[in-house]
Every structure is written in structure tokens, then in C-alpha cells.
Amino acid sequence: MKVENRTFIVSGGSSGLGAATVQDLLARNAYVSILDRSPPPEELKSSSRVRYFAVDIREVDQINKGVEGTVEWTKETSAPLGGVVNCAGVAVAAKIIDSHNEPHSLDLWDFAIAVNLTGTFNLTRLALKHLVKVAPEEGPDGERGVIIFVASAAAYEGQPGQTAYAATKGGIRSMTLPMARDLARHGVRVVTIAPGVFDSSMTANFSPKARKSLENEGIIYPRRFGQPYEFAGTVRWILDTPYINGETIRLSGAGRLPGKL
Template sequence: MKAEGRTFIVSGGSSGLGAATVQDLLAQNAYVSILDRSPPSKDLESAHVKYFPVDIREVGQIEDAVEKTVAWTKETKAPLGGVVNCAGVGIAGKIIDAHNEPHSLDLWDFAIAVNLTGSFNLTRLALKHIVKGEPESGPDGERGVVIFVASAAAYEGQPGQTAYAASKGGLVSMTLPMARDLARHGVRVVTIAPGVFDSSMTANFSPKTRKSLENEGIIYPRRFGQPYEFARTVRWILETPYINGETIRLSGAGRLPGKL
């Protein structure tokens, strides 16, 4: 799919991997609807950008933002081309804590609501419009692309990541069946599972934790991933029609260690 002249909804687009994705889409002359709790920085201000304040846990707010995005596409003549689900939270809590108390149910619900249910709700509400769009010219007749953002923790979650890993693993598990559901509409579904990236989630890592991950968890390049590398992966997915129903690990061949 050509990003130019199309509109993409990016949740969590105001910072981190989402902001890098927005910047790269703008470089391709796309239009971007940012759904986030916080407004984007000034370097993302553009006639090609609309920001909608959204708590991804609130389905009413998501629906309102999607409807307003669709109205905007009618003004710009840039049809809705896809969704990039970057909104997410990182949480930690052992199933039985140091005081032998069970994992907080509120914390579990929060992780599932943001990382899994929020992505599902935004995607299903956007798809209502994407499947009605005119297909691209050519033999594939593509109408759109859905991208989910999972995590290496979906495969090898560390201690304290039971809820987080479950929320990200759910995204991996629904990628193929959703791709199969949407095949008749010409819509692809792909998930990216990043390893350790420089982002707001990792900014507070201690030097010891960071060094441990670089030395033990990452093979090559032995460093944290950079947001532009994530954004370039999104671009590759959009431009490569045969990528569908897959989860792509973006990890420098790294695997999260069992213990830091």
C-alpha cells in the first residue's frame, strides 16, 4: 500500500514509537490521525495531522475520534488506509508478591484494557470504514493495513510480567485469525513484536538493568532499538503486500533473559 495520499490512525502517536511512526508517515506525504491522552509535540504539527485526545480504555472516546477522522478524510480526499496501534502501557507485578499477596486484579484489568482491548476496539471501529473504501488499483485490490504492537514479552516474559505478557500475547494470537477474517475485504493484519527499544517505557531503567539487557539479552547490534527502526518496519509492512497474518520480531536477535 502506498502511504501517500492516505490517512492512518496512530494510537499513542504523541511520543515514542508512535511519534516516530507519525514522522515517517508524514515523510511519505500521508495524513495522520493521532489518538493519545497527551498532545503531540510541536515538531508533529502539520496540516496533515489531526490530534484527538483519547483514553484508549474508553470506547466512546475511540468511536468519536474515528468518526471525526473519517469526516476529516472527506475534507482532505485522503481515504482511510490503516491503523497502527502503538498505545500501550508497561506494568509489573508478580503473581504472588513478596508479602504472599496475590497479583492485583486492578493492575491485570488495566494492562488488558489498554494493551489488548484498546487495540481491539480501535481496530474494529476503524475497520467499519476501511472495508468500505475503494481498493487500490492493481491485482491485489488492497483496502487497508492493520498493525498491532506486541512485545518480546509475548514470548519470554520476565518475572513480574504475567499480566503484561498476557496482554501482548493476545495481540499475537489474534493476528492470523483477524487476517483470515479480513482477506475478503483486501485488508492485511501484521503485528510487530519489539525487543528492548529506547522509549518512555525504558527511559527509567537503571544503568545496571540497561547494561544487563545489552550484555545478556541482545545479540547484535548490542544496543537498544531506536524508534526510527520501528517506523521503518511499519513502512516496510505497508509497502509489502505479501506480509500478512504474521508477527515480526524486531529485537537484534535478542531474547529477554529469565532474570536480570
């Protein structure tokens, strides 16, 4: 699809993989609406092609306000909505039964589901109300836009302590195809990226031992953590390739998460 002078909503766009995606979209003359709890860095926030909305992805009213504000902005810029990149997410860790034989915290489970799964679903459904009304592109495909989800390697092989996290990312992976089928009549594609281990705020606190274990045992080649620009490049490829639809794409250096670190 054409990216130039289209508007994309990027949740979690103030840092990490989301910020890299924002930067790449701006380099292609797109407009970007950032929905995040924290404001983006000044170099992004000061751009005339960026609009920031303070949003807690757990709060439906805040999401709706961000979406409606974005749609109003598109009327000012004449840059119609082009899609959503759902980068907002949290990493949580807890054994189903801990070392004191206590069960997994229900509050932690609810938090992970609220942010990673329900938040992604709510932003997507509220944005789609407007995206399906956008004029289709010229050509035989008549594409209107793209929804991009972010799952994880944990959707396939979660590690000990990742029951809640893996459940949220597996849920995202599982809703990709049925949503793509739902939206086919509207000319909207749905694609999920499942990153392996990336340099991000989620992995910044890994111990040297854990990092070395992942690099030596979990990643095949290149034997390093993924970089945000590689995630952004994958988003770019998805937007540019209309035949990519209903799929979950692993971005992992052929790696598989080991059973334990």
C-alpha cells in the same frame, strides 16, 4: 500499498514509537490522525497533515469519537483511510505472588488488559467499519488497507513480574492470524510487530544495571536498545510489502529476554 495521500490512525502517536511512525508517514506525504491522551509535540500538531484527538484508549466512546472525526477529516482532505497503527500501550509489572505472599492486584491486571488488549481491539474494530468501505487500489491485489498491532518480546519470553503484560502482548500476537483471515475478503492485511527492548518512555527509567544486563545478555547484535526510527522503518516495510500478512515480526537484534535481570 500506496501511502501518499492516505490517512492513517496512529494510537499513542504523540511520543515514542508512535511519534516516530507519525514522522515517517508524514515524510511520505500521508495524513495522520493521532489518538492519544497527551497532545503531540508542536512540530507534529502544527502540520496540516496531522489531526489530533484526545483519547483514553480504555474509553470506547472516546475511541469512536476519534475514529468518526478522522473519517470526517478524510472527506475534507480527499485522503481515504489507509489503516491503523496501534502503538498505545502501557508496561506494568507485578509478581503473581509478591514478597508478602499477596496475590497480583486485579486492578493492575484489568488496567493492562483494558489498555493493551481491549483498547487495541476496540480501535481496530471501529476503524475497520470504515476501512472495508474504502475503494480498493488498482491492480490484482485490490488492497484496501493495513492493520498493524504492537506486541512485545514478552509475548514469547516474559520476565518475572510480566504475567499481566505478557498476557496482553500474547493476546495481540494470537489474534493476528485469525483477524487476517477474517479480513482477506476485504483486501485488508493484519501484521504485528514484536519489539524487543527499545529506547522509549517505557525503558527510560531502567537502572544502569538493568540496561547493561539486557545489552550484554539479552541482545545479540547490534548490542544496544532499538531506536524509534527502526520501528518506524518496519512499519514502512509492512505497508510497502503486500505479501506480509498474518505474521508477527520480531524486532529484537536477535535478542531474547533473559529469565531475570
